[in-house]
Amino acid sequence: MKGTLLVAGTTSDAGKSVLVSGLCRLLSRQGHRVAPFKAQNMALNAAVTLDGGEIGRAQAAQADAAGVDAEIAMNPILIKPTGPRHSQVVIRGHTAFDAGARDYHTRKTTLLPVVSESLRDLASRFDVVLAEGAGGAAEINLRPYDLTNLGLARQHDMPVVIVCDIDRGGAFASLYGTLALMEPADQALVSGFIINRFRGDRTVLDPGIRQLEELTQRPCLGVIPHVSGLTIDAEDSLALDQRREALPPLGKDSLTVTVVRLPHISNFTDIDALTVEPGVSVRFSESAADITNADLVVLPGSKNTVGDLDWLHERGLAEAVRRRCAADEPTLGVCGGYQMLGRRLHDEVESRRGEVKGLDILPVDTVFHRDKTLRRHHGRAPLFDDAAVDAYSIRHGRPRPWGGESWLADDVDGAEGCRVGSILGTSWHGLLENNALRRAFLTRVARRRGLSFAPGDVDFAQVRRNRLDAFADVLDEHLDMSYLFNLIQKGAPDNPFIAPPGGAPALSTPTQATEQA
Template sequence: MKNTMPFLPPSQLAATGHGGNVHALAREMGLNIADLLDFSANINPMGPPEWLRPVISREVENLVHYPDPYASALVNAIAARYQVPEESVVVANGTTELLYQLPKLLGCDRAIIPCPSYIDYTRVMELAGMTVHPFLLTAERGFSLSLQELSPLLTGGELVVIGTPNNPTGALVDPDQIIALAKAHPATLFLVDEAFLDFVEDGRNVAAGHGRPSAARAMDGRSAALAADNILTLHSLTKFYAIPGLRLGFGIFSLPIARLLREHLPPWTVNTLAQAVGVRALADEEYGEQSRALCRELRTVFVRELRQIPALQVFDSSANYLLLRLVDGSNAEPLARQLLERRIMIRTCANYTGLDASYFRVAVRTAPENEALLQALGEILQPHSFKSEKNSLTPCGGGLGWGGDSHEIGMFQLHPPPNPLPSREGESIGKNSGSAKKTSVPKKAHPLMFQGTSSNAGKSVLTAALCRILLQDGVRVAPFKAQNMSLNSFVTHDGLEMGRAQVVQAQAARLDPDVRMNPVLLKPNSDTGSQVIIHGRPVGNMDVLTYLRYKEKARQAAHASYDSLAAEYDVILLEGAGSPGEVNLKRHDIVNMGMARYTQAPVLLVGDIDRGGVYASFVGTMEVLNEWERALVAGFVVNRFRGQAELLQAAHDYVLAHTGREVLGVVPYLKNLGLPEEDSVSFKEGLFSCDRPTGEHVEIVVISLPHISNFTDIEPLAAEPDVYLRVVERAEDLGNPQAIILPGSKNVIYDLAALASCGLAAAIQRKAAEGCEIVGVCGGYQMLGTTIEDPLAIESNKVSIAGLGLLAMTTVLAADKKLTRQQGVHTESSQPLHGYEIHHGRTQSSLPPILAFTDGSGCGASNAFGQIWGSYLHGIFDSDRFRRWFINRLRERHGLSPLSGIPAPYDLEPAFDRLATTVRESVDMNRIYQLLRL
């Protein structure tokens, strides 16, 4: 990649000489901070805790008051956690504030500093007028500090500064040895900087003289005391909790020193937000345990991979950073320059006492970010031989990223943190962590994902629209939804079951439906359980807890399906489920942000303005997302707007100011779209509600069953000009239709019992006796018989139930589900039919079948007059000729002349094209293509 950006030498980024000054570098290079991958700052790769944003949001209302000048709650929390007197705790605006103040107050005339170490140690001691004596550590000994060798140098009156873990080496010092040395030299002061100690597993705090502080120990009644009065410790909260911009630290000192230090610090040095965050942080032991486990795994893998590069020497570290050296002794500055051309920052170490220009330091970041650095180092240091076996980075053209928190960096599109680490119990131990293990294979396709602020926000339709738009533009595109909960399913040509929504999206892309597009399908069969279908085949009925235990297998199935699809297409359009803001569901998510994270997909958040509150839902959803989830959100789409989009600009400006993301489109309300709906939500909310036709027509009633499935069987009838279609769920609303349709059901016995209890069963039987045509499809067909039995409790705990008794047949639910595509004819009309069967039922009857299939089998039954009939065939009304024959027969039976021809062909192609035209005109397609990197 040719670099045309101005170059600022890494060693001259700022006068401070520190790493992490992304502000200066971004200004110099004309970039956003989000465009830089900063390995120079040692921040927790797990990212901030999930509770950070809620705590800050809650405390905003208190910003009208001055902060507590004593930070009482925070001091109490620190004292309790570390088992020290409250009076010994001093909090500050970062430990740097304490470090710069302390030397002026201690009365020491010289300082002994093991080197290399944090460069400000020397600076602040010299500013305080001390003579600094470096105690040099050697690379041959891994920069370990021998306190035994240090001891003879201590004569009294000096200040010894020890970092543990050391910065930049990561070497740890035994706290017991520090305490012993301090007690052996009571006239010497020891300043122990434990800024990175929280990253160390089994790390022990020096100040209190016992093991790692914990909330549990704070309650055990142990008396508060310091290990030694001449030990002063500094503790940073900003690095471990990934909040360096908030600035928060504290020190633990002997009471006289603490008192003196407080007198010299300005009032209100710790702001209200920082105090609240500190209190919450000290109570979160789970975050600490997860962070340490994550850092250990990331560091282990990172070290192993770095040591595969012969040009590098990698030193052992106990912290979240590594010290490296160019083995030929050459200057690391040119390396830093070349990495900077790739927008990757490292910390050169020439200004560390005890190190030469061949040394540099890198942070341990997330696995894919570490891989980005490995890839770059390999290309620079061994360009002819380096080949990353684990490279899972997608080339991109640079740019400013998805939004304010983008992870798009230079040449690389970086993964947000991948899947959480597994614990011993197999549960996730990382709330927002990134495992060091490779989570995916290289993917060819470019992903984009639609998620919603709620269910039925329009994700499915917009996914279908973009499928058709990209198809029109010559892009090979496929839809994908990791997990779909729907009773509206479909059978593919190879006899596998998938969600109907992804079938429609596949049709929009002119693809055959493929179960890889919907690898996990949940079909609710009770209020608490669902049939679980993996890769098109049922694996069992599960309640919520059972499915949670099974979910890792579902996740693996989803990832495998995506990887397979992604290798075959240019673009994969992913759809989420419900809302990513469901805080009670996020821990086990495999379909929303969890899938976006796995696929590196930028997310467009869709909101339904027709329901009201869409902008509050955008802002509110962003507020409950974790930081890594927010980083995935690229923008918003307003759906179902009635009016002039220009009137929404003020709201769009507000959302941009609050979230840093733009509204990328306003899609108008599209009535009578002409596409199958995703699930029964729309059906029960009046999908087929329409005015009664003014001309001659027939009236058809569809019974709304509690567990209705495949209601899209009815949709072709809704488009007919001479059909008045009504949905009925109460007996008193049945009226006098010419036909009643009993649709499919996922729990036939329960739904039949529900019809009986509300009086609809009896009302249907009366209508049948009056000559009304009664039609049953799949589950509705079973209801027409005399009995239905479920001996294996496939759908219900009730063993059997009496049917409506309208056809002489019985049904028994079997363990195996029949999944098959069918073609054939309707025997009475000789009209062609096609569709699919999805059912456990095995129906026995002496009545002749009404459908004859090309494979020689038959299906369905009818009474002698053809007035009561049904079959297992879903999609039976999709056939234009049969549907018209059915309607014309109803017309003739009620004295109306039949209509000729096909007044309303059931053809989705025009609907797809109309939808694509509308959406193309309503959203920023240039931005969409930028997000797709096409």
């Protein structure tokens, strides 16, 4: 399909999402109308589109990088894990069904038209569609059911580039092995390689690159140097392991923020805006000591609220949160975290556990509804200098405060959230991206902690734009953009060399594939 390119990877977290974001930015700056696309995304970070649907947060960020509105066609299938072998499946922006891996794979014939229609729709309206693969491109146990890597490319005759993260080691083996495990018709679409996150002297790589090109008869399109500070809008929870360096404080004191790293943490991008504030140190932690000692604790969103609440009790973290809140130390619960802070939850939807006791810190009861709330919000924060607020909701749970004080107000729906002293809860995501609210909130946290802290004057949206522009500049310098754009315009080159062995042995039956999934 002309006007398209698939960016696949050797592994998860190889840098596909960020690379597509940078390419969206670069090509849009050059005057092309660009749309991101991810056929099937497994992620716990999501966003609400203007057309009223739910898509992966990464695709919303990529749309923003391209300067276009995010829409459900950009991520027609979103899989949100709710347990070790169970997921909620969102199709065209709305929850469709719950499934295990085996059940999901049997639905390929039903889901393929959804993917194809979305891709064709975007291709008809945009100059370029940059598709992002999922996980590793040579997941041979899943190839018969693939909708988002080479299965997508084969269906639509899309050229493919494969990216690897050299910081993990084994870059040349992973690139060659990924190609060689593909069957010949898949290999025919692979048109080049990209090496990502390189540190050091590029010339050291040259002998290996020459050998890789000779062995595969495909070019290396560039070596992208490691660029720090690209964790904003990260999709994979592996990004939480990356160290986040705090900026020097403007005042005498700094603030420490502990985000409880729940097993099913969702929308952890809510915290990104704190990382750009001078003097604010953010860590994702499973430590009771970190919860006790932090200036601010955030209980984030969860895709399995009741299950993660059980986990808090099992790890002794629930008691640490209770002790902290009893001392009126600043604590913020967002979405699932807000629900956990309440008195009770009634869940017949996610966990199907019925009534469950919450942490009983905020006077709130939550009932889960099968119909998910998907809303964008515009309002104000009366308790925080009446700051203007833009946010969004993605949730089955509907909290109902019966005490405390609301601290947010929607222009349409009215009061939102619950506050008791320094303990706050809200169903709204993206709150801290609002500059005035973030500064007023951190100032109040510092005052409660007796710290001499001064918030910065950082515009978070501008920081995001600046980082995208800087990364786009890096791509422009280090990638063969003329070759890439030629692929987008003309498709994969004809008759490529097939790297031996030319594919893994075919599975004899589909059942064998699902048993390995």
